[in-house]
């Protein structure tokens with residue numbers, strides 16, 4: 310049996326207090342997976358904060374410095390939509406280190422799961438929508454720099470368009486970005502991904518899975534990425550407060566299996582990152598993210614990995 314490693318740090322918590330983004334979800338997911346004996350404590354690997362040099366493979370030096378030194382402008386904090394704190398900064402540096410570590414583990418073991426990350430709304434020179442540092446971009450750029458991979462594909466299934474990621478990799482023939490999202494929702498400005506699937510409000514399981522499969526299977530086969538970054542947002546769920554799609558818990562798990570099994574069949578490793586999730590009942594968000602870990606392990610056991 311292939312090892313299934315999860316990446317987690319207790320300081321992933323963004324320290325947001327009472328906020329629609331439940332930043333305690335990272336800890337709760339770990340606790341759920343342990344309580345259900347899906348994972349043992351030794352399955353979790355602890356990341357270091359990403360070095361500033363890694364962040365600057367994606368982000369402007371000025372943005373990194375203003376984040377570190379607490380010198381963001383009032384407008385920059387407003388656009389971020391989360392309060393500034395040193396704990397928040399550390400959490401974003403750890404998330405980027407965590408996704409990078411999980412990507413390395415995925416290349417070794419086929420699949421790995423960061424119990425965090427997926428901050429797809431962060432642009433090179435600013436943050437927005439609860440995202441300050443784009444861990445997806447940082448991990449891909451770092452692995453390319455190390456020559457561990459040539460091509461990567463981002464499969465962004467969060468309810469919201471992956472605007473920051475699309476902007477980072479615009480015009481880059483080595484990174485294919487796919488975003489499937491509710492069209493009539495944040496962000497208003499959606500810079501084009503390689504493929505964008507704009508969904509109407511209220512789309513349910515069957516239409517979602519059909520359109521995801523159609524947008525994904527052919528491109529991954531042609532593009533032949535070594536790594537797929539699966540942005541496994543929990544917010545397409547029908548009871549999400551910030552989402553307007555109508556997926557069920559079962560539909561979301563079918564989505565997970567579709568993305569991960571297809572990638573493994575095509576010979577691509579998969580790193581899972583979490584992104585959003587704002588269910589009315591927080592326990593549903595924990596269930597959706599925990600189910601993604603289970604789907605990942607199931608896919609790995611079913612399809613296997615070449616290494």
Ligand SMILES: [Zn+2]
Nearest residue numbers: 467468469585
């Ligand atoms: Zn979202």
